[in-house]
Amino acid sequence: MKSALLSILLICFHLLDLTAGVRDFTVKQYGIDQDFEGIFIYDVVQDQDGFLWLGADDGLYRFDGKTMLKFNQMDSTIGDLVTACMVSADGHLYLGYNNGGISIVEHGRYRKILSPESAPSKVNRLYQDNDQVLWGLTQNTGLIRIENREAAPVKVDLLTQLISYDLIRHKDRFYIGTNEGLLMLQIDEEQNISPIGFVVGSFGKAVNTLYEDPHDDEVLWVGTDNGLFYIEHGEATTGILNPVKGAEKMRVTSITRDHLKTLWVGTAASGLVEIELKNNHAYRLTRFDKSHDFPSNQISSLYVDRENEIWVGTFGNGLIQLNRAFFHHYELKKSGKIEGVNDLYQANENLYYLATDKGLVRAFNKPYQDSLTFEILNQTEKYQVTRILKRGNFIWLGTRNSGLIKYNVEKSEFEEIHLDPVDVGLSHLVRYIVEGNDGSLWVSIAGNGVYHLDDQGELITHYNTRKGFYHNEIFTILPDQAGNIWFGAHSVGLALLKPDGEVNFLTKDEIFPARDINSISQDNQGIIWIATSGSGLYSFDGENFNRYDEKSGLLSNFCNAVEVDDAGQIWVGHRKGLSLIQSAYGLVRRFNHPGELGETEAVSNSVAKDNQGNIWFGNPYGVTKVILPHIQHSIKKRETHIQDIRLFFERVDLLEHSTQEKLDNMLPNDLIFNYKENHITFDFVSINLKNPDGIYYQYQLKGYDKEWSPVTSFNLATFTNLDPGEYTFRIRESDHPQFWGDNYAELSFVIDTPYWKKWWFYLLQISIMISLFLITYMISAKVQNLFVIRLMVYVSLFIVFEYIHTELEPFIESIAGETPILQVGANLALALVLLPIELRLAKYLRHKESVSKRNDELMVETS
Incomplete structure (x- = not known):
């Protein structure tokens, strides 16, 4: 019977051994090249600014797509081994540690809210419920309640007898994954917590991870040593553990779901599994393991970021980014002789x-x-x-x-x-x-x-x-x-x-x-x-x-095929590649690299869009899939963060240039530098974890620049020899060098004027000159020696002339430049302006001299 059935199938179809491998994804592993030394990753979260935070065996890391910034005990964390991370609804980062204890990151500083001595057990989970109450779950000492940024242990005797791994709250019920099964706890109106019992079918199964489905809040996914399960946890049921068919033989360590409603499951020894579901059952599995060139089979944590990138924490192989490819070409001629x-x-x-x-x-x-x-x-x-x-x-x-x-x-x-x-x-x-x-x-x-x-x-x-x-x-x-x-x-x-x-x-x-x-x-x-x-x-x-x-x-005026994606973007197939028209932004983008497309030629009118939004172009030798273009190629407006200001390329303590006692924002907003600190570098970043090299920047220093800078992909800007004054640095980003929105980040600062250009010093100088003239006048009235009087007057005049010339010299140079004849002319003009003063002084001296002679003559006549 089997032979006959097989014969029928072979008559009907000619099978081609064509597979896609890891197909629609590229895999990137982070290690020493990115200044990342953690090889055991316990948790991954993304904060409200887009930064990725990693709890690892050697500390805490912050990743912006290009740079891994490491924190450890020297940065005031409780310990180096961070086992749990959570970003609360108000944007604060909470950390749990292997040796117990919890800390919070406030204003760029770490503050301990629960010491290891108060709960001396590994923190496996940090969680915020729908009432905005924060909870911590330790491995051996039970629950921790966090309110008003203060933490206190919650006594549940049963939890001290179990090993607890994960925590979810659904309405008035806690689900705790333990080494003995899935435990349910009741929380009443007075916030008292009491055990209900184990979920039916879970006792005896080690429950390693829980995941509450954001697409269906009545479904709880349960990862165990015996495979993947789910619970439909309605109000009127005590819960029954249901197996997911097709996912039974897995030791599940982590679960998440992406924006396309695909379930991702990490396992202890079988790698990563992508599961597409029908009625909560797996009908298609994609395996990412060493046999498929995936770097690790030991998965510890999973996270889906805002751009639908899959981040995989491993035990022993560091951090892995599963980056959804833009295109995938299926070559059919060589493998199946299809043309x-x-x-x-x-x-x-x-x-x-x-x-x-x-x-x-x-x-x-x-x-x-x-x-x-x-x-x-x-x-x-x-x-x-x-x-x-x-x-x-x-x-x-x-x-x-x-x-x-x-x-x-x-x-x-x-x-x-x-x-x-x-x-x-x-x-x-x-x-x-x-x-x-x-x-x-x-x-x-x-x-x-x-x-x-x-x-x-x-x-x-x-x-x-x-x-x-x-x-x-x-x-x-x-x-x-x-x-x-x-x-x-x-x-x-x-x-x-x-x-x-x-x-x-x-x-x-x-x-x-x-x-x-x-x-x-x-x-x-x-x-x-x-x-x-x-x-x-x-x-x-x-x-x-x-x-x-x-x-x-x-790309070309010869257009073979056209299709519209789910975002209203227009895809055009040519003989040598594809064009993308984003008419809402007035942009046209081109894709023509064979390494990117696999095959550049699009057959005339051979194009289709599938139910998932992928666009397929037929080629002479196969098909090219444009993967989720409405998601992956849409223009996104991101925040740009000014991360640091450096003086002469060196990092400095910016609080020394501010009146602030702590950093309320990323940088102080009242920075003042002295006149010598006029060589300034700004470090900035816009976070695109999917394609960090696909970000373009423009910047402008108000008070120095009249226009935005040329487009650059570098995330720093340096300004030298800045004059004293008030400045505002502005920075904006874009996915495309021809499209710029109105959104930009800015930071104002002041370069202080030197003391000799301050108003009080000008007043002092003028006072000195006036005093000099008064002294000269008073002395000349008493001194009979005309030579001394003439000398004092001309010295005073010379000082005034030089002072005025020094003050006016920058203005003169701006007009005359470095041309000698023009500078001589400008100085002559200044001399002519001062000539009336000199003439009056000369007249005064002649008068003084004539009076002196007359007095001398009178004295001679008298004698």
């Missing part, structure tokens, strides 16, 4: 059909296997399949040489659909098949125009040139949301069939400028996107056509 993927169609979430030059290919995931399997339908090997459309139990196939074929999936029967009339001697090449809004079919056959068929394949209307249609070679058809039918052809361009039967020849009537149309699509806003051969891409908003071409940033 020319002309069309793709997703039948359901696990089944795809590929129209190829070697026949119809079925691609699917087998249950409990982590590979994508490709099967050629043997009966179709004689056909070169050009198009696919699946409706119910039937697949409509367009072929290169046999016209239209209807395939009954259940009966494995093929029926050739004879379209009548078909001109004798013309090709039976089916160029396009599409389903209309009413369930009817639109079929384009080379040289024969377009056939409008009902759901059984019966002809409704035939459109060709004999009946007044604009062309018989139609390459693409789109039924739009308004009930119109768009047609694209080569040489004669675009036409539109309206619901009332009127046909508008848009290119012929010079409404649409391009003549060669390859593909047409429509986005959720109703905008029509038209891919042309040689004229770029056009959009139509109902009134106007707008063009995107190479000058706009498009």
